Amino acid sequence: MNAKCKKALNFIGCSLVPFSICLIIAVSLIGIVFRTYTSGGITATDLTDAWTDSNGEPFALDSFISSNGDIVPQRVFYSTMVNDMDTELVFRCRNCFVNIYINGHLSYADDMDMPLMYGVSPGSRWHNIAIDASNKPVLICLEVTPSFHNSKGVIDNIYIGHARNITRIVTSMRVPGFIVSAFLMIFGVILMLLYVYLNKRFAMGKDLLYLGVATFFTATWCSAESLMWQYFYGYSEVVHLIGYLALAAIPMSFGMLAVHRLKGKMNMVAQIYSMVCCINLITVTILHITGIAEFHYSLTFTHILLALLVPILILLVLSYTSDNRHSNNMFIYTLLIVLVISLIMSLAKYRSGSYGDYSTYTRIAIVCFLSDLIICQLGQAAETFSMGLKANMMHDMALTDHMTKLLNRTAYAEHTSDYNHMIDSFSPLGIIQFDVNNLKKVNDTLGHEKGDQMIMAVADGLRESFTENTDLYRMGGDEFLAVINCLDPENVYEEGIKRLNAYCERQNKNPDLGFKLQIAHGFTMIRGNKSLSEAIDEADELMYENKRMLKGLQT
Numbered sequence: 342m343n344a345k346c347k348k349a350l351n352f353i354g355c356s357l358v359p360f361s362i363c364l365i366i367a368v369s370l371i372g373i374v375f376r377t378y379t380s381g382g383i384t385a386t387d388l389t390d391a392w393t394d395s396n397g398e399p400f401a402l403d404s405f406i407s408s409n410g411d412i413v414p415q416r417v418f419y420s421t422m423v424n425d426m427d428t429e430l431v432f433r434c435r436n437c438f439v440n441i442y443i444n445g446h447l448s449y450a451d452d453m454d455m456p457l458m459y460g461v462s463p464g465s466r467w468h469n470i471a472i473d474a475s476n477k478p479v480l481i482c483l484e485v486t487p488s489f490h491n492s493k494g495v496i497d498n499i500y501i502g503h504a505r506n507i508t509r510i511v512t513s514m515r516v517p518g519f520i521v522s523a524f525l526m527i528f529g530v531i532l533m534l535l536y537v538y539l540n541k542r543f544a545m546g547k548d549l550l551y552l553g554v555a556t557f558f559t560a561t562w563c564s565a566e567s568l569m570w571q572y573f574y575g576y577s578e579v580v581h582l583i584g585y586l587a588l589a590a591i592p593m594s595f596g597m598l599a600v601h602r603l604k605g606k607m608n609m610v611a612q613i614y615s616m617v618c619c620i621n622l623i624t625v626t627i628l629h630i631t632g633i634a635e636f637h638y639s640l641t642f643t644h645i646l647l648a649l650l651v652p653i654l655i656l657l658v659l660s661y662t663s664d665n666r667h668s669n670n671m672f673i674y675t676l677l678i679v680l681v682i683s684l685i686m687s688l689a690k691y692r693s694g695s696y697g698d699y700s701t702y703t704r705i706a707i708v709c710f711l712s713d714l715i716i717c718q719l720g721q722a723a724e725t726f727s728m729g730l731k732a733n734m735m736h737d738m739a740l741t742d743h744m745t746k747l748l749n750r751t752a753y754a755e756h757t758s759d760y761n762h763m764i765d766s767f768s769p770l771g772i773i774q775f776d777v778n779n780l781k782k783v784n785d786t787l788g789h790e791k792g793d794q795m796i797m798a799v800a801d802g803l804r805e806s807f808t809e810n811t812d813l814y815r816m817g818g819d820e821f822l823a824v825i826n827c828l829d830p831e832n833v834y835e836e837g838i839k840r841l842n843a844y845c846e847r848q849n850k851n852p853d854l855g856f857k858l859q860i861a862h863g864f865t866m867i868r869g870n871k872s873l874s875e876a877i878d879e880a881d882e883l884m885y886e887n888k889r890m891l892k893g894l895q896t
Contacts, residue, residue, distance in 0.1 A: 385502030385510055388432075388481075392417045405437055405485045405494035414440075414486045420478045421501060429504045430470045430481065431511070433568060436462045436637070437494025441470050442482035453486070455578050460635040462488035464581025467572050469504065489637055498568075515569050522564035529557030551598035558594050562587035582629075585636040589625055592646040593618035599653050602660045614653065618646055651681055742815040744793065745800035753814045753822065760824060760873050767869035771830025772876045773837075774884040775803070777819035778859040778891060787855055795856055798848055802860070806840035809833070822877075834864050861888035 394400040400417045407413070430441070438451040449470055455463065472479060487494040498514075500507045532553030539549065564570065565584030571577040596615030603611045621642060628634040740752035748756075763770055777799050784792035796819065803813050803821060810827035825833045841860065848858045863883025867876045 385500045385506040386421070388419055388421070388430075388499045388501055389497065392419050392483075394418075402496040402499065403493060405487050405496075407487050407490050412487055412490065414484045416482055416484050419481045421481065423472050423474050423479045423501070424476075425503070426474050427503055428472045428474065428501060429507065430472055430499075430501050431468065431504070431507045432496055432499035433465055433467050433571075434463075434485070435465045435495040435497075436488045436492055437496070438463065438486045438488070439466075439468060439496070440484040441468065442480075442484065443470070443472060444480050445482070457632045458630040459578040459582055460629055460632075460637070462578075462581065462635070462637060464577045464584070465568050465571050466577040467568075467575075472501070489635075492637065511572060512569070515567050515572070519564065519567040519569040522560050522567055525556055525560030526564060529553045529555075529560055532556060547601050548598070551594065551601055555591065555594035555598055558587045558590040562591065582636075585629070586622075586626065589622045589636075589643050592643070592650050593622050595650055595653065595657070599657055602657055603653075604660075607656060611653065614646075614649065621646060651685070655681065745797060745815050747800055747803070747821070748812060748814045750814065750816050753816065756812065756824075757873065763826065764867055764869060764873060768826070769828065769830050770867040770873075770876070771823075771825030771827075771834050772865050772867065772873075772880045773823040773825070773834060774863045774877070774880040775799070775821035775823070776861045776884055776888055777821075778861055778888060779857070780819040783856045791855055795858065798854075798858055799860060802841055802844040802848070802858070805844055807833070807837040811837070830866060831864075838862065838864075859891055861885075861891055863887055 389402060392400050392402060395416055395418075402417070405415055432439075438453045439449075440447060440451055441449040449468065451463075451466075451468075455461075472481075483496065485494055485496065498511060500510060530553065532549050536547065536549035536553060540547075562584050565580045565587065570580045574580070593615060596611060596618045599611035600608065600615050621639075625634075625636060625639040625643070628639065629636045740748060740755065742749040760770060777795065780792055780795060783795055796815075799819075799821065800813075800815065803823065807813060807823055807825075810825055810830075810833060812824045812826070814822040814824075816822050823837075827833055841862075845858045845860060848854060861884050863880040863886065865876050865879040865883065867873070871879070
């Protein structure tokens with residue numbers, strides 16, 4: 342294969358293949374979104390309008406209220422033709438219970454008897470009722486009982502048609518918000534795990550932890566408000582409770598982040614705010630689960646805390662931009678403006694009773710806030726990670742002999758406490774002292790460059806001979822130390838010395854070496870019977886005996 346072909350294949354492998362994968366993913370996503378949001382093939386009738394009350398007067402499905410302070414059922418009626426089999430009536434009710442009558446017969450009775458901890462409202466509950474085909478008009482009656490004295494019950498997302506088509510309509514409206522919420526929940530968990538990792542390695546601040554907690558609570562509430570859990574999982578009262586708890590926890594979690602980030606007088610304000618939010622969360626939870634006061638009746642105070650959170654979020658973002666000189670402040674400020682507008686719109690929508698899309702504004706706000714902080718915080722995390730790696734590298738360099746790349750005397754001093762701990766716990770240690778014979782002679786006769794080569798050869802031999810459970814140190818000059826930490830140091834020593842002797846024999850057969858490689862050694866064992874310094878001295882004496890023996894053999 343010629344060079345041009347190789348170059349062409351290289352280009353395909355490095356450029357066209359990743360581009361093709363991205364193209365396939367992009368086209369697939371566009372196809373899914375296009376098909377989801379096009380109405381072709383969907384035949385379901387929206388029944389939002391044309392309902393009447395018992396007197397035949399038009400009635401809006403978002404205005405079920407208590408009568409003179411008494412919670413009483415209200416009936417609304419709708420007449421329609423049902424010509425197809427497998428027809429279903431599907432709708433969502435909020436803060437109310439619904440009994441369903443078809444042609445005057447009770448087809449479904451809502452479960453109004455809920456455990457105390459869930460309160461008096463089922464939250465957002467979906468209903469699916471099968472309706473038989475008929476050649477006569479079908480009269481649908483909804484008997485609606487509001488849950489609260491001071492809030493309207495609402496019925497929306499009401500359709501009649503094939504169940505599959507209705508599911509497509511409902512999910513096409515809800516899936517994007519649910520996906521964003523799920524992503525934010527996962528992202529919150531990732532931020533918390535990232536904090537655990539970075540804090541363990543580099544002692545990073547708690548910004549990521551508090552940001553992860555705040556993101557998770559916010560995403561949990563948004564996920565509950567997407568209504569997808571209720572639609573597919575059911576048990577709306579459980580999701581309703583989780584959503585309320587998450588909503589009450591949102592200001593507290595962001596308040597904790599503010600306490601960590603803000604300085605001076607604003608730090609005191611953040612502390613007070615965070616404490617009030619914590620008291621609010623504990624109080625409303627206890628009142629709710631004991632049945633004294635439902636979450637719904639304490640929402641006003643939670644909304645006040647959320648409104649007060651807006652300026653705190655602004656200060657938080659500004660605190661990050663002031664710390665991060667490399668951030669794109671214009672982009673961050675734009676997102677900040679969208680954040681404030683979105684939060685105001687969300688609160689306004691909820692307080693006005695327009696429940697349909699108010700959580701969408703909250704999702705936009707939290708995405709903007711996270712985008713702001715991600716730009717700043719991940720840059721800070723990357724800088725911390727980089728500084729930590731540099732610190733680790735500097736630390737490793739300080740413990741490594743620059744010539745042989747073995748551990749040095751400083752490393753041995755740092756590891757001494759670990760060895761002493763092993764000795765105190767009666768763990769066996771093997772100590773080997775090494776000394777290079779004739780290094781001074783080589784330096785004097787052949788030069789220091791040859792002497793350095795001799796030291797490097799010894800280091801390579803030690804690395805090759807003692808491969809497991811052994812720390813190798815160059816203690817200085819021609820002195821080396823090995824510490825063996827295993828259950829049988831003596832066996833490691835014997836096998837290692839065999840390999841070292843074989844290594845020296847191979848090296849000495851090289852005619853270009855210029856010197857004879859000869860390494861004296863002394864070995865001793867520690868089994869709780871002597872101190873580390875005593876073992877070093879004993880190994881040193883044995884090494885000098887071996888050194889004299891080798892010189893005697895040499896002569």
